[in-house]
Amino acid sequence: xxxxxxxxxxxxxxxxxxxxxxxxxxxxxxxxxxxxxxxxxxxxxxxxxxxxxxxxxxxxxxxxxxxxxxxxxxxxxxxxxxxxxxxxxxxxxxxxxxxxxxxxxxxxxxxxxxxxxxxxxxxxxxxxxxxxxxxxxxxxxxxxxxxxxxxxxxxxxxxxxxxxxxxxxxxxxxxxxxxxxxxxxxxxxxxxxxxxxxxxxxxxxxxxxxxxxxxxxx
Amino acid sequence: xxxxxxxxxxxxxxxxxxxxxxxxxxxxxxxxxxxxxxxxxxxxxxxxxxxxxxxxxxxxxxxxxxxxxxxxxxxxxxxxxxxxxxxxxxxxxxxxxxxxxxxxxxxxxxxxxxxxxxxxxxxxxxxxxxxxxxxxxxxxxxxxxxxxxxxxxxxxxxxxxxxxxxxxxxxxxxxxxxxxxxxxxxxxxxxxxxxxxxxxxxxxxxxxxxxxxxxxxx
Numbered sequence: 001x002x003x004x005x006x007x008x009x010x011x012x013x014x015x016x017x018x019x020x021x022x023x024x025x026x027x028x029x030x031x032x033x034x035x036x037x038x039x040x041x042x043x044x045x046x047x048x049x050x051x052x053x054x055x056x057x058x059x060x061x062x063x064x065x066x067x068x069x070x071x072x073x074x075x076x077x078x079x080x081x082x083x084x085x086x087x088x089x090x091x092x093x094x095x096x097x098x099x100x101x102x103x104x105x106x107x108x109x110x111x112x113x114x115x116x117x118x119x120x121x122x123x124x125x126x127x128x129x130x131x132x133x134x135x136x137x138x139x140x141x142x143x144x145x146x147x148x149x150x151x152x153x154x155x156x157x158x159x160x161x162x163x164x165x166x167x168x169x170x171x172x173x174x175x176x177x178x179x180x181x182x183x184x185x186x187x188x189x190x191x192x193x194x195x196x197x198x199x200x201x202x203x204x205x206x207x208x209x210x211x212x213x214x215x216x217x218x
Numbered sequence: 219x220x221x222x223x224x225x226x227x228x229x230x231x232x233x234x235x236x237x238x239x240x241x242x243x244x245x246x247x248x249x250x251x252x253x254x255x256x257x258x259x260x261x262x263x264x265x266x267x268x269x270x271x272x273x274x275x276x277x278x279x280x281x282x283x284x285x286x287x288x289x290x291x292x293x294x295x296x297x298x299x300x301x302x303x304x305x306x307x308x309x310x311x312x313x314x315x316x317x318x319x320x321x322x323x324x325x326x327x328x329x330x331x332x333x334x335x336x337x338x339x340x341x342x343x344x345x346x347x348x349x350x351x352x353x354x355x356x357x358x359x360x361x362x363x364x365x366x367x368x369x370x371x372x373x374x375x376x377x378x379x380x381x382x383x384x385x386x387x388x389x390x391x392x393x394x395x396x397x398x399x400x401x402x403x404x405x406x407x408x409x410x411x412x413x414x415x416x417x418x419x420x421x422x423x424x425x426x427x428x429x430x431x432x433x434x435x436x
Contacts, residue, residue, distance in 0.1 A: 048310035049292055074267055077295035081316045092266035098299045 007069065007108070009129060009164050009186035011207045012039040014073070017046075019195040026058045032193050033066045035203025039186070041088055043073035056082035071110060076103055086110065086128060100126040114146075115153075116160030123161045131188060132157055134169020135179060138191075145169060151182035158183030173209050180213035225287065225326070227347060227382050227404035229425045230257040232291070235265075237413040244276045250411050251284045253421025257404070259306055261291035274300035289328060294321055304328065304346060318344040332364075333371075334378035341379045349406060350375055352387020353397060356409075363387060369400035376401030391427050398431035 013032040015025040023031075029040045040063055042056055056072060060082045063070040072079035072087050076099055079087040086108025089099055096111055103109065108128040113119045119130045132153055134145045154167055167184035172192055179187060187210055196202035231250040233243045241249075247258045260277055262270060274290060278300045281288040290297035290305050294317055297305040304326025307317055314329055321327065326346040331337045337348045350371055352363045372385055385402035390410055397405060405428055414420035 049312050050310045053312055053316065075293075075295065077293065077298075077312065077317075077320060080295075080320055081312055092268045094267050094271055094295065094299055098271065099295075102295060102298055 007128075007164070008038045009069070009166060010210050011037045011203060012041065012166055012168075012186045012188040013037040013193050013203065014041040014043050014168075014188060014190045016190050016194050017044055019191050021195065023199075025055045026062065028194050028199060029059050029062055031199035032203045033062065033068050035193075035200035035205075036207030037068060037193070037203050039069040039071060039188075041071040041073055041188075042084075043088075045074075049075070049078065052078050053081055056084065060084060069108070071108060079103065079107070088112075088131070096122060096125045096127060110166065113157065114149075116156050119157045119161040119163070119165075123163050127163060129164040129166055129186070130157065130161060131166040131168055133167060133188070135167050136170030136172075136175060138168075138170035151175075151178050154179065154182040154184050173205050176206065176209040177213045177216065180210065181217055225346075225382070226256045227287070227384060228428050229255045229421060230259065230384055230386075230404045230406040231255040231411050231421065232259040232261050232386075232406060232408045234408050234412050235262055237409050239413065241417075243273045244280065246412050246417060247277050247280055249417035250421045251280065251286050253411075253418040253423075254425030255286060255411070255421050257287040257289060257406075259289040259291055259406075260302075261306075263292075267293075267296065270296050271299055274302065278302060287326070289326060297321065297325070306330075306349070314340060314343045314345060328384065331375065332367075334374050337375045337379040337381070337383075341381050345381060347382040347384055347404070348375065348379060349384040349386055351385060351406070353385050354388030354390075354393060356386075356388035369393075369396050369402075372397065372400035372402050391423050394424065394427040395431045395434065398428065399435055 015028045020028050025042055042059055056078055060070055070084045072084045074093045076087045088110040090112045099109055110129045110131055111122040111127045113122055113130045113132055122130050134148050136148050157165055164185040166186040166188045167179045168188035171187055193199055193202045233246045238246050243260055258281055260274055274296055278288055288302045290302045292311045294305045306328040308330045317327055328347045328349055329340040329345045331340055331348045331350055340348050352366050354366050375383055382403040384404040384406050385397045386406035389405055411417055411420045
C-alpha cells in the first residue's frame with residue numbers, strides 16, 4: 001500500500017457488468033487503465049461471493065502491475081481476501097468504525113456522504129476519502145441515487161474536510177472543469193467509461209480533461 | 219467461543235425472512251431458541267450489509283445470553299463485525315482456505331458439501347462442520363438446491379470425515395430418527411421452524427425427536 005496522502009484518485013472507474021455490453025469486469029478494468037484510470041472499483045451486487053473473489057484476484061493482479069488502486073465495493077471480506085487496496089462503503093453498508101476496526105489502519109476506506117456534516121464525521125472516524133453525488137443527472141447507473149446535488153455540493157464539502165473528494169454521478173467530459181474547479185480531487189464514472197464503445201478512448205479523454213482542469217486551477 | 223469439539227449443533231435453525239410471515243430474524247431466532255434451537259444461522263441475500271449488521275448485533279446478544287451458537291451465512295466480514303461464532307460457506311461463497319486465513323483458527327467455519335470427497339477436503343482445509351443436503355424434497359426454501367440425496371448420503375459422508383455433519387433439506391419431525399441413525403450430528407431446518415405458526419412449539423417438537431433418536435442410537 002502506498003502512503004495514503006500521496007494516493008492519486010484522479011480518474012476513478014467503477015465497473016458495472018450490466019452496462020458493459022458483455023465485457024467482463026477485467027476487460028473493462030484493463031481498457032480503463034490503458035486509457036489512464038487511476039482507480040478501479042469492483043462493484044457487482046448480483047455476483048456470488050465466489051465470482052467476486054475470482055474476478056477480484058484477476059483485477060488485483062492487473063492493477064498491481066499497472067500501479068492503479070483497486071477498491072472493492074461494500075465487501076470488506078473480499079477486499080481482504082484478494083488484498084485490494086481498500087473498500088468503498090455506501091450508506092447501506094457496514095458502518096465506518098466497524099469497518100476500520102476490521103480492515104486495519106493501512107487500507108483505504110472510502111465513504112459515500114450526502115453533506116458536509118457526514119464528510120466531517122467520516123474524516124473523524126478514519127475515512128480515507130469521501131464520495132459525493134450524484135453531481136448531475138445519472139439515471140442509468142444507480143437506481144437508488146437521489147436528485148442531482150450539483151457542483152456546489154462539492155464546494156460545501158471542501159470546506160468541511162481535508163480528505164480527498166471523489167465526485168460521482170452523471171459526470172461527462174464537458175463537466176470536468178466545473179467539478180475540479182469546485183474542489184473535487186477525483187472524477188468517478190460508471191457509464192461514461194464502462195458503457196463506451198471504446199473504453200480506453202473514453203477514459204483517456206476524461207483523464208486529459210482532468211489534467212487540463214488541474215492546470216487551470218493550480 | 220467454546221472449544222470446537224464440544225459444540226452442540228443438534229437443532230440448527232436458518233432464518234429466512236421470506237418464509238417468516240412478517241416476523242423478523244430476531245423474532246424467529248428468539249422463538250426458535252425458546253423451543254430448544256442450539257444454533258441460529260442468519261441468512262438473507264436480499265438485505266443490505268447495514269441491515270444484516272444491525273440484525274446480527276441483536277442476534278449476537280440474544281444467542282450469547284441463551285448459550286446458543288450464532289453463525290452468519292456467507293458474509294465473513296459481518297461475522298467478524300458482530301462477533302458471531304462463525305460463518306457458513308456455500309459452494310458459491312469464498313473458498314474455505316481464504317476464509318480460514320481471514321477469520322482465524324478459533325471461529326467456526328461450516329461448509330456445504332455434496333459428497334464424501336468434498337467432506338474430506340473440507341476437513342483437511344480446516345472446516346468446523348460439513349452440511350449435506352437436500353436430504354429430502356425441499357422445494358420451498360432454497361431455489362438453487364439440487365435433487366434430494368437421501369439419508370444414505372449422510373452415511374457415506376460419515377465414513378469420510380470426523381467432522382460434525384449437519385443434515386439439511388426437507389427434514390420433518392418424522393424423518394429425524396432416520397437422519398440421526400444415518401450418522402447426522404445436527405438437523406438443520408428452515409421452513410419447518412421459520413414458517414411454522416408456532417415457532418417455539420415446532421422447534422421443541424424437533425428437538426425432542428433429536429434427543430429421542432440419540433438415545434435410540436447411543
